[in-house]
Amino acid sequence: MKMRLGLIGYPLGSSYSRQLHEQALKALNLEGSYQLWEIPPGPDELEELTSRVEALREGKLGGINVTIPYKETVLPLADRLTPAARTIGAVNTLYREPGGNQVMGDNTDSPGFWTDLQQLLPPERQKGGGSALVLGAGGAARAVTYALASRSWRVTVAARRAAQAEELAADFRDLPGSVWPVPLTSRDGPSTTGCGLIVNATPVGMAPGLNLSPWPDYWSFPRGCVVYDLVYNPRETSLMKQAGEVNLPVRNGLGMLIEQAALAFAHWTGQPPPREIMSRTVRRQQTTFSQIKDQQQKQKE
Ligand code: NAP
16 A cells, blocks of 8 residues: 655745655655645644544554644644653654554654764763753754753753743753753853753754854854754854864764654654665755855845
8 A cells, every 4th residue: 555654844845855755665665655745824724733643543644744833733633642752842753553543743853863963972972971052942952952861961951032941941850861941142152161062953054044153153162072053954054164163073964854754764664764765865955055055046036
């Protein structure tokens, strides 16, 4: 039977998910398709979301990814949540329980981030806790902070709305690590003593703000830290350039994107995901800073 997969969100114009999953299906000789289901926010959104989840429950769909702005909205539509999805408070993958008809909600962003982070962390920091600074306190910051704090890291979360960081810290208070909320607005910047990892979990650095960085020029980077930017388009963000200039190891979020998709694919198909093919597919799509600038210029003309 053909497997019908898809992504719910709005807008979806720049999503790589279709190519990623269709190439993965093809690689495993599985018949199926992955569609982009744009649901504009409005009075009908809940009805549309509910009908997609119902189609999954009935077996008419094989799996659903969820992105902005519905990662929290779909939470109560699932029959059961994984512990990660429940604590993070966001679902990016819905699948039917193997052998049953209950709809499970999971958050694969969090393990996707952790797995890819291992490519950047020095070996001595891969086990046990460290100290990290996460910029932003939205859905992705929650997934990242969960990955770290559930592994005993001490995480400082810096957000421009202090209340958002405080709520995140309160929700994660029972994890083995610790979470400290701070404002992102101070001229001096957050304290980074002992910080070994900086993560950008804001959208700053994506088009149209390619020249922007969440790290103001007048803040200094802690010595010996590594910098992970969840943004993956452009390939090298302004934050990565700044950190690279002071010789800090950097990594963009493309590996996390691939890994979260691979974990979703495994839920839906029950098969080991073809990571190498998924990786090759998205790396082909990725653009450089100057290519995006050229596209923007053409759109203006
Ligand atoms: P979100 O829920 O909207 O949260 C964004 C966070 O960034 C909020 O705390 C927001 O604060 C803050 N923010 C936005 N603009 C800012 C600015 N100019 N200065 C300072 N803070 C700012 O979005 P999200 O789902 O967490 O996604 C965040 C980023 O991660 C996006 O770029 C997304 O594409 C990326 N992401 C990547 C992956 C991956 O696989 N690599 C996975 C998930 C997300 P306010 O609420 O005050 O605006």
